[in-house]
Amino acid sequence: MLKNLVLSKSIKLTLNVRYFHSSTKLKSGGASPISYPSLEIENAGELQKMNLFQSINNAMDIALKSDPKACVFGEDVGFGGVFRATVDLRDKYGAHRVFNTPLCEQGIAGFAIGMAAQGATPIAEIQFADYIFPAFDQIVNEAAKYRYRSGGQFNCGSLTFRTPYGAVGHGGHYHSQSPESYFGHTPGLKVVVPSTPIEAKGLLLASIRDQNPVIFFEPKLMYRSAVEEVPIGDYEIPLGKARVVKEGSDITIVGWGSQMRVLLQAVHMAEEKLGISCELIDLRTIQPWDVETVCNSVKKTGRLLISHEAPKTGGWAAEISSTVQERCFLSLEAPIQRVCGYDTPFPLIFEKFYVPDHLKNFEAIKKTIQY
Amino acid sequence: MYKVGGLLNRVTKNEIIKRYISSGTTFKVQNGNTFKINNSRGLLVNGVCSSSSNSIITSNNKSISIESLYNQRHFSSSKSQSKKREQDDDDEDNSKLKKTDKLVVQELKELIPVYSIMNQDGIVSQPDQDPNFSKEVVTKMYTTMVLLNTMDSILYDVQRQGRISFYMTSFGEEAIHIGSAAALDMNDTIFAQYRETGVFMWRGFNVDDIVNQCCSNDLDGGKGRQMPMHFGSKRINLQTISSPLTTQLPQAVGTAYAQKLMGEKNCTIVYFGEGAASEGDFHAAMNFAATLSTPTIFFCRNNKWAISTPSKEQYKGDGIAGRGPNGYGMKTMRVDGNDIWAVYNATKLARQIAVEEQKPVLIEAMTYRVGHHSTSDDSSRYRTIEEINHWKENQNPVQRLKSYMLRKGWWDEDREKAFIAESRQTVRDALNRAEKQKKPPISELFTDVYDKLTPNLVEQQNELLDHLKLYADEYPLDQFSNSTINK
Ligand SMILES: Cc1ncc(C[n+]2csc(CCOP(=O)(O)OP(=O)(O)O)c2C)c(N)n1
Ligand SMILES: [Mg+2]
Numbered sequence: 001m002l003k004n005l006v007l008s009k010s011i012k013l014t015l016n017v018r019y020f021h022s023s024t025k026l027k028s029g030g031a032s033p034i035s036y037p038s039l040e041i042e043n044a045g046e047l048q049k050m051n052l053f054q055s056i057n058n059a060m061d062i063a064l065k066s067d068p069k070a071c072v073f074g075e076d077v078g079f080g081g082v083f084r085a086t087v088d089l090r091d092k093y094g095a096h097r098v099f100n101t102p103l104c105e106q107g108i109a110g111f112a113i114g115m116a117a118q119g120a121t122p123i124a125e126i127q128f129a130d131y132i133f134p135a136f137d138q139i140v141n142e143a144a145k146y147r148y149r150s151g152g153q154f155n156c157g158s159l160t161f162r163t164p165y166g167a168v169g170h171g172g173h174y175h176s177q178s179p180e181s182y183f184g185h186t187p188g189l190k191v192v193v194p195s196t197p198i199e200a201k202g203l204l205l206a207s208i209r210d211q212n213p214v215i216f217f218e219p220k221l222m223y224r225s226a227v228e229e230v231p232i233g234d235y236e237i238p239l240g241k242a243r244v245v246k247e248g249s250d251i252t253i254v255g256w257g258s259q260m261r262v263l264l265q266a267v268h269m270a271e272e273k274l275g276i277s278c279e280l281i282d283l284r285t286i287q288p289w290d291v292e293t294v295c296n297s298v299k300k301t302g303r304l305l306i307s308h309e310a311p312k313t314g315g316w317a318a319e320i321s322s323t324v325q326e327r328c329f330l331s332l333e334a335p336i337q338r339v340c341g342y343d344t345p346f347p348l349i350f351e352k353f354y355v356p357d358h359l360k361n362f363e364a365i366k367k368t369i370q371y
Numbered sequence: 372m373y374k375v376g377g378l379l380n381r382v383t384k385n386e387i388i389k390r391y392i393s394s395g396t397t398f399k400v401q402n403g404n405t406f407k408i409n410n411s412r413g414l415l416v417n418g419v420c421s422s423s424s425n426s427i428i429t430s431n432n433k434s435i436s437i438e439s440l441y442n443q444r445h446f447s448s449s450k451s452q453s454k455k456r457e458q459d460d461d462d463e464d465n466s467k468l469k470k471t472d473k474l475v476v477q478e479l480k481e482l483i484p485v486y487s488i489m490n491q492d493g494i495v496s497q498p499d500q501d502p503n504f505s506k507e508v509v510t511k512m513y514t515t516m517v518l519l520n521t522m523d524s525i526l527y528d529v530q531r532q533g534r535i536s537f538y539m540t541s542f543g544e545e546a547i548h549i550g551s552a553a554a555l556d557m558n559d560t561i562f563a564q565y566r567e568t569g570v571f572m573w574r575g576f577n578v579d580d581i582v583n584q585c586c587s588n589d590l591d592g593g594k595g596r597q598m599p600m601h602f603g604s605k606r607i608n609l610q611t612i613s614s615p616l617t618t619q620l621p622q623a624v625g626t627a628y629a630q631k632l633m634g635e636k637n638c639t640i641v642y643f644g645e646g647a648a649s650e651g652d653f654h655a656a657m658n659f660a661a662t663l664s665t666p667t668i669f670f671c672r673n674n675k676w677a678i679s680t681p682s683k684e685q686y687k688g689d690g691i692a693g694r695g696p697n698g699y700g701m702k703t704m705r706v707d708g709n710d711i712w713a714v715y716n717a718t719k720l721a722r723q724i725a726v727e728e729q730k731p732v733l734i735e736a737m738t739y740r741v742g743h744h745s746t747s748d749d750s751s752r753y754r755t756i757e758e759i760n761h762w763k764e765n766q767n768p769v770q771r772l773k774s775y776m777l778r779k780g781w782w783d784e785d786r787e788k789a790f791i792a793e794s795r796q797t798v799r800d801a802l803n804r805a806e807k808q809k810k811p812p813i814s815e816l817f818t819d820v821y822d823k824l825t826p827n828l829v830e831q832q833n834e835l836l837d838h839l840k841l842y843a844d845e846y847p848l849d850q851f852s853n854s855t856i857n858k
Contacts, residue, residue, distance in 0.1 A: 075677075075678070075680065076677075076678045076679045076680055078679070078680075078684075079679040079752055079753045080752070082678065082679075082747070082748075100679075100680050100684050102646075102649035102680075102684070102685050102686065103616065103646040103647060103649040103650060103677050103680065103685065104649045104650050104651060105650075106650075106651050107649070107651075130614070130615065131615060131616075133615070134615075134650065134651060134652070170536035170537060170598070171598070172596065172597045172598040172601070172614075173596065173597055173598075173613075173614070174598075174613070174614035174615060175598065175614070312827075312831075313827060342816070342817070342828070342831045342835070343820070343825075343827050343828060343831060344816060344817060344820045344828070345596070345820065347595075347596045347816055348536070348587055348595060348596055348597055348598055349587040349594075349595030349596065349810050349811065350595075350596070350813065350815070350816040352846060352847065353813055353816055353835060353839075353846065354816060359838070359842050359845060360838060363838065363841070
């Protein structure tokens with residue numbers, strides 16, 4: 001029992017024999033800064049330093065400018081949103097196109113579906129992914145089935161839901177959750193999770209223009225902390241295509257969103273301590289996910305680790321893992337590892353223990369390599 | 372109609388008798404004691420209950436087995452009651468609608484007035500409506516407000532210093548908290564949103580309790596799992612606060628129904644903001660409470676803002692109160708939320724209606740959120756300092772009660788200064804104690820997900836333990852209780 005976790009001499013021995021030691025300071029609040037490789041955009045043109053919320057704002061600015069039927073709305077969106085992602089847009093495009101709604105997520109979702117069905121381009125914000133559940137029925141039963149149930153006569157494909165998700169260090173149960181797999185489980189929806197400002201802009205523009213309802217989960221931990229030189233022009237990054245962030249030969253590591261930085265840190269640690277080479281993949285789109293890129297990588301490396309913050313049981317890692325097992329069985333040299341949140345609600349004071357941090361990922365990589 | 376419902380399936384005969392006995396019911400037990408039972412419409416069902424023979428003899432000499440209570444049949448077939456029921460139904464029935472040959476588009480005509488009896492100078496316009504509390508009680512009310520203010524100021528700053536992770540102040544809404552809480556019974560159940568700290572303080576949830584929760588230490592009844600302000604306490608009958616807005620409303624209707632079912636002489640009060648009232652759960656709750664006739668008090672704190680959204684973008688028509696009488700057939704009051712006596716009188720009357728008539732009541736208290744939404748918000752982005760100052764200076768609920776006390780000669784500036792100093796000390800001491808306290812044991816990460824740990828949780832707990840052994844110096848283990856490490 002952990003309750004009586006008194007780590008005494010025997011453990012001291014374990015600590016002494018450990019030949020590796022992380023140089024990062026987890027105790028002082030998270031990982032040390034690592035430079036995450038920026039995606040190259042072809043013919044990028046002029047660049048501007050933007051953090052994540054600014055690049056998302058920039059994407060919506062372009063969407064509103066290029067599509068007169070596009071509208072941005074949600075709770076507190078008018079003054080710029082609680083995370084500042086919609087700042088200045090009301091002034092630029094008017095209160096008829098950028099506006100506050102009453103405080104009602106099911107209303108926001110149903111309203112967005114109706115707008116889309118009538119040919120407009122709604123970009124709806126749900127203030128936190130934790131608060132998307134009152135809209136679950138509208139999204140899962142309505143948006144997702146709108147085209148199918150009408151025999152293709154009607155659709156609400158022009159709609160996009162943006163919503164911040166994930167751990168931030170102090171969010172507790174209801175400002176931390178990662179609900180992507182609830183939606184990934186629903187045919188008819190696309191689910192996208194960006195991991196950098198450059199990626200977020202291109203993926204959001206692609207989501208807005210995609211002719212299917214898209215749920216766009218924004219890693220709120222990175223709204224301010226992730227900064228890149230973002231092209232100011234219009235560009236899209238295709239949905240359903242994963243990005244190989246770093247090539248490698250010994251193990252494939254798959255993640256998305258803010259977990260990518262944690263994984264890169266684990267990769268650095270593993271390459272340094274274990275002398276191996278890791279292939280790191282950003283899935284970017286959860287549904288439909290890029291089976292081909294992941295499976296090709298696993299066929300090459302023979303090993304797979306998937307990591308997400310959401311609870312392990314029924315999480316998207318389970319889906320990836322079973323698909324890879326079906327397709328790459330003979331290439332696998334070790335059991336697939338899932339490093340995820342525990343099967344508990346997201347706990348405020350225990351967050352550091354709950355999250356699948358770089359150390360847990362490093363240990364899982366080691367276990368796989370030493371299998 | 373005797374609505375016993377599903378709950379009775381799980382209680383024993385003796386429990387039924389005990390519950391109704393304790394709630395003052397009219398059953399005669401064979402040994403001669405008389406008891407009463409309230410039915411769902413507040414009518415009495417007379418009868419004799421034989422505790423030995425498993426049966427109840429009604430006043431018209433019918434024998435009803437206790438088992439049949441489970442099936443809900445006998446009480447509902449009583450003749451006099453079904454007649455009464457028909458009459459009741461007629462009142463709400465369509466046949467009461469008048470016909471007209473004029474095609475008129477109905478529009479909002481009259482707004483429900485705001486009940487207000489004490490002005491900013493502490494003068495009560497209708498002396499017979501002054502609840503006339505003793506000096507001691509009024510002093511306690513006032514000092515609780517001041518303590519709440521003082522604590523809010525300190526904890527707000529403490530959050531800015533990074534010593535707690537989050538905070539929400541109640542500035543401007545103090546009269547709502549104390550006025551409503553004082554009108555309730557300790558056995559009434561409370562559901563809250565998050566900006567109701569004064570209500571909990573009035574019921575005995577003290578500064579230590581609050582600060583321990585904000586510090587997520589092992590004295591927090593919620594085991595540090597939730598963000599600050601998400602209090603919950605069995606002792607003061609406060610169901611644990613949840614961030615998703617308005618979810619507590621239908622729940623409060625359910626608890627009130629259970630109170631009624633068990634014949635309790637209590638009600639449930641549920642607090643919520645005018646913003647939260649836009650959620651679908653508001654409608655569900657109001658409609659359930661009205662149709663199932665539950666002793667629920669819906670207490671809306673209309674403070675004009677929902678984060679950055681002003682109430683004029685939140686709803687049209689006659690506010691939240693306007694939805695009550697015509698929308699749901701619900702008894703409704705609108706009060707000046709900065710007038711503690713108005714709030715008290717309204718809540719007291721609401722409680723009386725809820726408990727005695729077994730009916731829901733809606734109260735809309737008009738006030739103003741003087742502080743920022745939370746420590747994550749900067750309200751200067753969306754409202755003017757003039758607007759805030761207008762409310763702070765001309766409608767201040769704490770000042771209003773102070774004026775009342777000054778008039779009575781019950782308070783003076785020296786006492787005020789001394790009390791504020793004492794309050795500051797109380798909060799600082801509590802904070803120092805709370806910060807020294809360890810966090811809950813790490814094992815609590817896995818408990819209470821279910822009543823018992825499931826196999827996957829046991830496995831995950833062991834995985835974490837192994838991991839922590841391996842990386843003991845990478846995690847702040849020494850901050851947690853029962854997790855000692857010998858480095
Ligand atoms: C379902 C849900 N949606 C959104 C939020 C985010 N949120 C928290 S408080 C709040 C505003 C609530 O305003 P109101 O009900 O008027 O209460 P007040 O803060 O004014 O006391 C919002 C939008 C939430 N907690 N839950
Ligand atoms: Mg409000």
